[in-house]
Amino acid sequence: MxxxxxxxxxxxxxxxxxxxxxxxxxxxxxxxxxxxxxxxxxxxxxxxxxxxxxxxxxxxxxxxxxxxxxxxxxxxxxxxxxxxxxxxxxxxxxxxxxxxxxxxxxxxxxxxxxxxxxxxxxxxxxxxxxxxxxxxxxxxxxxxxxxxxxxxxxxxxxxxxxxxxxxxxxARETQAEIAWAYDRIIVSGGRIRVSSLADRLGWSRKHLLGKFSNAIGVGPKTLSRIVRFNRALGLSRQDRCGWADIAADCGYADQAHLVREFRDLAGETPTTLAAQA
Known part of the structure; x- marks a missing residue:
């Protein structure tokens, strides 16, 4: 072809x-x-x-x-x-x-x-x-x-x-409030608190979750997890800092928290993914 x-x-x-x-x-x-x-x-x-x-x-x-x-x-x-x-x-x-x-x-x-x-x-x-x-x-x-x-x-x-x-x-445009909240999560690297988003919009967390699930498919908390994971994965491939520094920079509680998230979202530990890369 x-x-x-x-x-x-x-x-x-x-x-x-x-x-x-x-x-x-x-x-x-x-x-x-x-x-x-x-x-x-x-x-x-x-x-x-x-x-x-x-x-x-x-x-x-x-x-x-x-x-x-x-x-x-x-x-x-x-x-x-x-x-x-x-x-x-x-x-x-x-x-x-x-x-x-x-x-x-x-x-x-x-x-x-x-x-x-x-x-x-x-x-x-x-x-x-x-x-x-x-x-x-x-x-x-x-x-x-x-x-x-x-x-x-x-x-x-x-x-x-x-x-x-x-x-x-x-097609109809996405509701402005959801587009704004989505953008805030992306720009913050997944570090902005869901309660902060809800407060800024004047919505309850339950209302925000429902709107997000309709427009995005997952809630803001899950979206933030995926954003943080991909940012950490990107930083690891720059080979400029260790996992503890990456965990702190991406908003994980500690390195163990980062490892758990990598296992959940990638099916592998950070070191295994780094070796594959």
């Missing part, structure tokens, strides 16, 4: 030439709602395994080949097969396996972008993979067919960008 390197698409190939991955940064119409769009195709039979850690990405995967095996917090079983689907936030590691015949387009949404695009409570996607037909109906079926018939990655990206941009343009 030819890959056209247009519009600043970035092509990555595995060392053994077993797969190709093409990435495109979102156009201005998708900014703030989509982080990137990926095309993935396996070129050699085999078994691929990848573990993704808790993140703020809400993926939409549109497959036109073999399904993936996916396990939330565990190795996937025989019944854990998913083709085209959307997945909400999950506060834990996700184990993904494929078998040499996968080919798909993946759109990576921000949580607030996903709420606008799908037009449904994000709690319906939390800790789940939901089939394309269930989240997009007949529009999703038609989109998958068009992408499967497209001549190359560049054409597929153009189709999916137009589709996403059209839905976003027709």
């Amino acid at each position: 030819p890959v056209e390197m247009q519009h600043h698409d970035q092509l990555d190939r595995s060392v053994a030439g077993r797969f190709e991955m093409v990435r495109r940064a979102p156009g201005f119409q998708l900014e703030g709602a989509v982080t990137d769009i990926c095309g993935y195709r396996e070129t050699t039979p085999g078994r691929f395994r990848n573990v993704e850690f808790a993140s703020l990405t809400v993926p939409l995967v549109i497959s036109f080949a073999e399904p993936f095996a996916i396990g939330l917090g565990k190795n996937p079983g025989d019944n854990d097969r998913f083709g085209s689907f959307a997945a909400g936030l999950y506060a834990g590691p996700v184990v993904i396996e494929s078998f040499g015949g996968a080919c798909c387009v993946q759109v990576n949404f921000t949580p607030l972008g996903a709420r606008r695009f799908f037009g449904l409570p994000m709690s319906e996607l939390t800790d789940r993979m939901v089939g394309l037909d269930d989240v997009l109906g007949l529009e999703g079926t038609a989109l998958r067919e068009r992408l499967g018939n497209a001549r190359d990655w560049s054409a597929r990206f153009a189709i999916v960008e137009t589709f996403v941009a059209t839905r976003l343009a027709e």
Whole structure:
């Protein structure tokens, strides 16, 4: 399958030439709602395994080949097969396996972008993979067919960008208070207190939790945990300070607290992840 390197698409190939991955940064119409769009195709039979850690990405995967095996917090079983689907936030590691015949387009949404695009409570996607037909109906079926018939990655990206941009343009904006609270958590590195957010908004913590679950898929406390974890993981990969310093900088009670969070959100200890990196 030819890959056209247009519009600043970035092509990555595995060392053994077993797969190709093409990435495109979102156009201005998708900014703030989509982080990137990926095309993935396996070129050699085999078994691929990848573990993704808790993140703020809400993926939409549109497959036109073999399904993936996916396990939330565990190795996937025989019944854990998913083709085209959307997945909400999950506060834990996700184990993904494929078998040499996968080919798909993946759109990576921000949580607030996903709420606008799908037009449904994000709690319906939390800790789940939901089939394309269930989240997009007949529009999703038609989109998958068009992408499967497209001549190359560049054409597929153009189709999916137009589709996403059209839905976003027709969607209602996220409630300003939730967008503000979400931004405060991100900017603070997950260190702002939930009670402080509720007080600033004049809401009860229960009301804030309900609004957050609808718009984001998880409550502000869980979101803060994921933000702190990813900040700590990023600092560890800069190799400039020890774990005790990282724990203090990211707002953990102590190093033991950081270790527990890494086990919950990545399935590994900090030192194991550092060695893998």
